[in-house]
Amino acid sequence: MKVIYTDSLVIGGGLAGLRVAIASMQRGFDTIVLSLIPAKRSHSAAAQGGMQASLGACIKGEGDDEDIHFSDTVKGSDWGCDQDVARMFVNTSPKAIRQLAAWGVPWSRVRGGDRDVIINGEKVTITEKNEAHGLITSRDFGGTKKWRTCFTSDGTGHTMLYAMDNKAIQMGIPIHERKEAIALIHEDGVCYGAIVRDLITGELTAYVAKATTIATGGYGRLYAVTTNAVISEGIGNAIALETGIATLGNMEAVQFHPTAIVPVGILTTEGCRGDGGLLLDKDGYRFMPDYEPDKKELASRDVVSRRMTEHMRKGKGVPSRYGDHLWLDITLLGRKHIEKNLREVKEICEYFLGIDPVEEYIPVRPTQHYSMGGIRTKATGESPALKGLFSAGEAACWDMHGFNRLGGNSVAETVVAGMIVGEYVADYCSANPLNVSTSTIQQFMKQEEKKITDLLVRDFGENPFQLKAEMQKIMMDKVGIFRNGEDLEQAVEELKVLSQRAKKIALRNRISSSNPELVEAIRVPKMIKLAQCVAYGAMLRTESRGAHAREDYPERNDRDWLKRTLTTWKDDFSDLPEVTYEDLDVMKMEMPPGSRGYGVDNTVQHPDTVRREQEIQEIKKTNPGADRYELQELLNPILIPEKFKGKNERIGRGFK
Amino acid sequence: MSDQERVLKFQIFRYNPQKKGDKPRMVTYEVTEAPGMTIFIALNEIREQQDPSIQFDFVCRAGICGSCAMVVNGQPTLACRTLTSKYEDGQIKLLPLPGFELIGDLSVNTGKFMRVMSERVESWIHDKYADEVNFEKLEERMDPDVADEIYELERCVECGCCVSACATKRMRPDFLSAVGFMRLARYALDPRDKRSDEEFYEIIGDDDGVFGCMTLLGCEDYCPKDLPHQTRIAYLRRKMALVR
Ligand SMILES: Cc1cc2nc3c(=O)[nH]c(=O)nc-3n(C[C@H](O)[C@H](O)[C@H](O)COP(=O)(O)OP(=O)(O)OC[C@H]3O[C@@H](n4cnc5c(N)ncnc54)[C@H](O)[C@@H]3O)c2cc1C
Ligand code: SF4
Numbered sequence: 001m002k003v004i005y006t007d008s009l010v011i012g013g014g015l016a017g018l019r020v021a022i023a024s025m026q027r028g029f030d031t032i033v034l035s036l037i038p039a040k041r042s043h044s045a046a047a048q049g050g051m052q053a054s055l056g057a058c059i060k061g062e063g064d065d066e067d068i069h070f071s072d073t074v075k076g077s078d079w080g081c082d083q084d085v086a087r088m089f090v091n092t093s094p095k096a097i098r099q100l101a102a103w104g105v106p107w108s109r110v111r112g113g114d115r116d117v118i119i120n121g122e123k124v125t126i127t128e129k130n131e132a133h134g135l136i137t138s139r140d141f142g143g144t145k146k147w148r149t150c151f152t153s154d155g156t157g158h159t160m161l162y163a164m165d166n167k168a169i170q171m172g173i174p175i176h177e178r179k180e181a182i183a184l185i186h187e188d189g190v191c192y193g194a195i196v197r198d199l200i201t202g203e204l205t206a207y208v209a210k211a212t213t214i215a216t217g218g219y220g221r222l223y224a225v226t227t228n229a230v231i232s233e234g235i236g237n238a239i240a241l242e243t244g245i246a247t248l249g250n251m252e253a254v255q256f257h258p259t260a261i262v263p264v265g266i267l268t269t270e271g272c273r274g275d276g277g278l279l280l281d282k283d284g285y286r287f288m289p290d291y292e293p294d295k296k297e298l299a300s301r302d303v304v305s306r307r308m309t310e311h312m313r314k315g316k317g318v319p320s321r322y323g324d325h326l327w328l329d330i331t332l333l334g335r336k337h338i339e340k341n342l343r344e345v346k347e348i349c350e351y352f353l354g355i356d357p358v359e360e361y362i363p364v365r366p367t368q369h370y371s372m373g374g375i376r377t378k379a380t381g382e383s384p385a386l387k388g389l390f391s392a393g394e395a396a397c398w399d400m401h402g403f404n405r406l407g408g409n410s411v412a413e414t415v416v417a418g419m420i421v422g423e424y425v426a427d428y429c430s431a432n433p434l435n436v437s438t439s440t441i442q443q444f445m446k447q448e449e450k451k452i453t454d455l456l457v458r459d460f461g462e463n464p465f466q467l468k469a470e471m472q473k474i475m476m477d478k479v480g481i482f483r484n485g486e487d488l489e490q491a492v493e494e495l496k497v498l499s500q501r502a503k504k505i506a507l508r509n510r511i512s513s514s515n516p517e518l519v520e521a522i523r524v525p526k527m528i529k530l531a532q533c534v535a536y537g538a539m540l541r542t543e544s545r546g547a548h549a550r551e552d553y554p555e556r557n558d559r560d561w562l563k564r565t566l567t568t569w570k571d572d573f574s575d576l577p578e579v580t581y582e583d584l585d586v587m588k589m590e591m592p593p594g595s596r597g598y599g600v601d602n603t604v605q606h607p608d609t610v611r612r613e614q615e616i617q618e619i620k621k622t623n624p625g626a627d628r629y630e631l632q633e634l635l636n637p638i639l640i641p642e643k644f645k646g647k648n649e650r651i652g653r654g655f656k
Numbered sequence: 657m658s659d660q661e662r663v664l665k666f667q668i669f670r671y672n673p674q675k676k677g678d679k680p681r682m683v684t685y686e687v688t689e690a691p692g693m694t695i696f697i698a699l700n701e702i703r704e705q706q707d708p709s710i711q712f713d714f715v716c717r718a719g720i721c722g723s724c725a726m727v728v729n730g731q732p733t734l735a736c737r738t739l740t741s742k743y744e745d746g747q748i749k750l751l752p753l754p755g756f757e758l759i760g761d762l763s764v765n766t767g768k769f770m771r772v773m774s775e776r777v778e779s780w781i782h783d784k785y786a787d788e789v790n791f792e793k794l795e796e797r798m799d800p801d802v803a804d805e806i807y808e809l810e811r812c813v814e815c816g817c818c819v820s821a822c823a824t825k826r827m828r829p830d831f832l833s834a835v836g837f838m839r840l841a842r843y844a845l846d847p848r849d850k851r852s853d854e855e856f857y858e859i860i861g862d863d864d865g866v867f868g869c870m871t872l873l874g875c876e877d878y879c880p881k882d883l884p885h886q887t888r889i890a891y892l893r894r895k896m897a898l899v900r
C-alpha cells in the first residue's frame with residue numbers, strides 16, 4: 001500500500017485550494033495540493049467579470065464600504081446566508097485584493113479625468129478624480145449599489161489564478177496533478193486524508209493528513225447545459241457525502257446565469273451588462289425595464305434569469321433550432337471598449353458563434369452557472385460533523401451566498417475563505433497530532449480497490465456515459481430555473497432508479513491505468529447521489545427563495561423556511577439521503593429579513609423579524625456615539641483571525 | 657451554420673504508453689457533423705459512442721484554460737474552439753502536441769513542462785516586501801497603461817502551441833521557448849518586480865535562452881491568444897545584448 005503523509009492535504013488547485021495551501025505553508029506546515037489537472041487550468045481561470053471588494057476608488061464606487069457590501073450580499077442571498085460569515089467576508093475582501101495586487105495581479109486601474117460610459121442605454125461622461133489615479137478601479141455588476149467589481153479586462157479569474165499559482169510555486173508547494181481523490185479516510189468522526197487515484201497510471205495512494213481541505217469547486221455538470229468546466233462534477237462534495245457523517249448544505253440552491261451563449265452554454269460575463277449591454281427580445285425590444293423598472297438588466301442574477309424565462313414563455317423569445325433565446329446587445333459599447341474590456345467575450349463570439357459582437361447581437365439564454373450549496377462548514381471552514389475536514393470556495397457551503405450569490409462575490413469568496421480557513425487549518429494542524437490506525441487506512445484502500453476491480457471484471461451492465469446523460473437531462477428538465485412539486489417528485493423517483501442502475505456499470509475498456517471510461521464509472525454514481533440531494537432538497541423546500549423558485553409556492557416563507565437544508569447519506573443501502581434543517585437565528589441577524597426590492601414583496605414574515613428590528617433600534621438609541629465599526633461589533637460580533645481584524649483604508653476617507 | 661449533414665472523417669493518433677505492447681497508429685472515425693460542432697464535441701461523441709478508451713484533455717471547452725492544444729491538420733491550436741465546419745473536405749487529422757511528454761493518444765503533459773518553465777524563469781514578483789505589504793492601507797498605485805500592458809502578456813494560457821511550433825526547440829531540448837520569454841517579459845515589464853536586467857540575463861542570456869531564438873516566429877503565428885511574440889522577443893534580445 002502506497003502512503004504519503006503530510007500535515008495539510010488540500011484537494012483542489014483552484015483559487016480557494018491554492019490560497020488555503022499558501023496559508024498552511026506560511027505557517028510552517030507540510031502541505032500538498034491535489035488536482036485533476038494542472039492548477040492553472042482550474043475553473044477559477046474562467047471567471048471573467050471580476051471580484052467584489054469595496055475599495056471605493058472609482059467615482060461610481062465612491063462612498064462604498066464594508067457595510068454596503070454586506071447589505072448587498074445579504075439581500076442577494078435572499079436572507080438565506082450566514083450573516084457572521086458574510087461579515088467576515090466583506091471586511092476581509094479589500095485586504096484580499098490588495099494582497100493579490102502585491103502578488104502580481106495586474107488589476108485595471110483608475111485613470112483620472114473624463115471618460116465615456118454607457119449607463120441605462122445612454123452615453124454618459126463621468127470624471128474620475130485625479131487623486132484616485134492609479135488605484136484599483138471597479139465596474140458595475142448586478143445586484144450591487146455601488147460599482148464594486150474589480151477586474152483585469154475580462155480575464156479576472158485567469159490573472160488571479162496565475163498570481164496565486166505562481167505564489168504557490170515560489171513557495172515550493174507540491175502540487176500533485178492528474179490525481180483524483182475518490183474517498184475520504186476517517187476514523188471515530190475524524191478525517192485523516194483521502195484515497196487518491198493517479199489518472200495516468202491508475203495507481204491508488206493513501207494521502208494521510210492531519211487536516212484535509214476540500215476545494216474542488218462546483219457541481220454544475222449535474223446539468224446538461226452549464227457554463228461550468230467539464231471537470232466541475234462535484235466529486236469533492238460527493239466523497240464528503242459518502243462518509244455518512246459530513247453534511248452538505250443547501251444543495252438545492254443552484255444559480256442560473258442570464259447570459260450564456262446558445263447552444264453551447266459558454267458564459268458571456270455579467271460585465272457585458274455591467275458595462276452597459278442590454279437584453280432584447282425577438283422584436284429588438286428592451287424588456288427588462290418593464291419587469292424591473294429600478295435595476296433593469298442589473299437586477300440580481302436569479303431575478304434576471306427568471307424574467308428572461310417568463311418573457312420567452314410569453315412568446316417573445318427568438319426561435320432557433322436549439323429552442324428559444326434572447327439577444328444580448330453590446331454593440332452600443334463600441335469597438336474600443338469591447339476590444340479592451342470585453343476581449344474574451346469577443347473571442348468567444350468569434351470562435352463559437354462566428355459573429356462579431358461589435359456589430360451583431362449575441363444569442364443568450366439563462367444557463368446553470370453556480371452551486372451555492374456544498375459541504376456545510378462552520379465559520380472556521382471546518383465541518384461541524386466530521387472533525388479535521390475543512391472546505392473552502394465553491395465546494396463549500398460556508399454560506400455567504402445563501403440562495404443566490406452576487407456576481408463577483410465568488411472569486412472574492414475563494415480568496416477570502418482561503419485566507420481565513422487557511423489560518424484555521426493551520427491552527428488545527430498545530431493542535432492535533434496525526435492519530436490514525438494503519439488498519440483504518442488499509443480498510444479504506446481495500447474498499448476502493450475492490451470497487452475498481454468489480455468494475456473491471458463485470459461482463460455486462462450499464463454504460464456510464466449513458467447514465468450521466470440521463471441524469472443531466474432530468475436535472476435540466478425538472479430541477480431548473482422554475483420548479484414545481486410534480487416535476488420534482490418525478491425527478492426524485494427517476495434519479496432513484498438511475499442510482500440503482502449505477503450500481504451495475506460495466507466497462508468496454510477494461511484496463512486500470514489511464515482510462516476515461518473508468519474515470520466516468522467512478523464518478524457517475526457519485527454524481528447521481530449529489531443530483532438526488534439537489535432534487536430531493538428542492539422538492540421538500542416548499543417556498544421560493546433566491547435561485548430556488550417554486551411555481552407552486554411563489555412566496556418567500558420566512559416563518560417556515562428561514563433555515564438551511566442539511567443533507568447526509570448515512571445508510572449506503574438507502575435510496576434517498578437524509579434531510580434535516582438548521583434554523584437561521586433572526587435574533588442574531590445584523591440585518592433582519594426584509595424585501596429585496598424586486599417585483600411584489602409577498603414574504604411570509606418570521607415572527608422574530610419585528611422583534612429584532614426593534615432590538616436593533618434600541619441598541620442604536622442606547623449607543624448614540626457608536627461609529628459604524630462599534631455598531632457592527634454590537635450587532636454582529638464576529639470571530640476572525642487576528643491578522644485580518646484591521647480596518648481598511650479608502651481614498652478620501654482614510655480608515656473611517 | 658449549414659443545415660446539410662455531412663460525415664466527417666477523423667484520423668486520430670492512437671497510442672497508450674501505459675498499455676503493454678501498444679503501438680502508435682492512426683485510426684479513422686466517422687462522425688455526422690452537427691451545426692456548430694467543435695472538435696471538443698466531436699471527440700466526446702467518439703469517446704461516448706465509438707471508443708471509450710480514447711484520451712484527450714478538455715477543461716473549460718471555451719478557449720480559456722489552455723488544456724486542449726493539439727495538432728489539427730498540421731497546425732497546433734486549441735481544439736475546443738475549432739469548428740469542424742472550417743474544414744471543407746471534412747477530413748480532420750489529429751495529432752498530439754509535439755515537444756511534450758505523451759500521456760496517451762491526444763493527451764500530453766503540458767502541466768509538467770509549464771511548472772518547470774515557471775520555476776526556471778521564477779515566474780513571480782521578486783520583491784522581498786511583497787509578503788509584508790500592509791493590506792489595510794491603499795494599494796501601491798500603478799499607471800493604468802502599464803497595468804493594461806502587463807495584462808496583454810499575462811493572457812498566455814500555457815497551451816504550448818508556441819513550443820510545438822518552434823524549430824529551435826526541436827533542436828535544443830532545453831530551449832526555454834516562447835512561452836518562457838513571454839513570461840519573463842511580463843515580469844520585466846512589471847514595476848512591482850524588482851529584478852535587474854543582470855538577473856534576467858542570468859536566466860535567458862544564453863543559447864537556451866533568447867540568443868538561441870531564430871526569430872522565425874512560428875510562436876507568434878500559432879499563439880491562440882495573439883501574444884506579441886515578435887516585439888517582445890526583439891525587446892528582450894536588445895535588452896540582454898546590452899547586458900552582455
Ligand atoms: C464561466 C464562469 C465565469 C465566472 N465568472 C465569475 C466572475 O466574474 N466573478 C466571480 O466572482 N465568480 C465567477 N465565477 C465563479 C467562480 O469562478 C468560481 O466559483 C470559483 O472560481 C471556484 O473556485 P474554486 O477554487 O472553489 O474551484 P475551482 O477553480 O473550480 O477548482 C477546483 C479544483 O479542484 C480540483 N478537483 C476537483 N475534484 C477533484 C478531486 N476529486 N480530486 C482532486 N482534485 C479535484 C480541480 O482539479 C481544480 O483544481 C464564474 C464561473 C464560471 C463558470
Ligand atoms: S521566434 Fe522562432 S525560434 Fe524564437 S521562440 Fe518563436 S518559434 Fe521559437
Ligand code: SF4
Nearest residue numbers: 812813815816818879
Ligand atoms: S504564449 Fe501563446 S502559444 Fe505560447 S503557451 Fe502562451 S498562449 Fe499558448
Ligand code: FES
Nearest residue numbers: 715717721722736
Ligand atoms: S478546453 Fe480550455 S482551452 Fe480548450
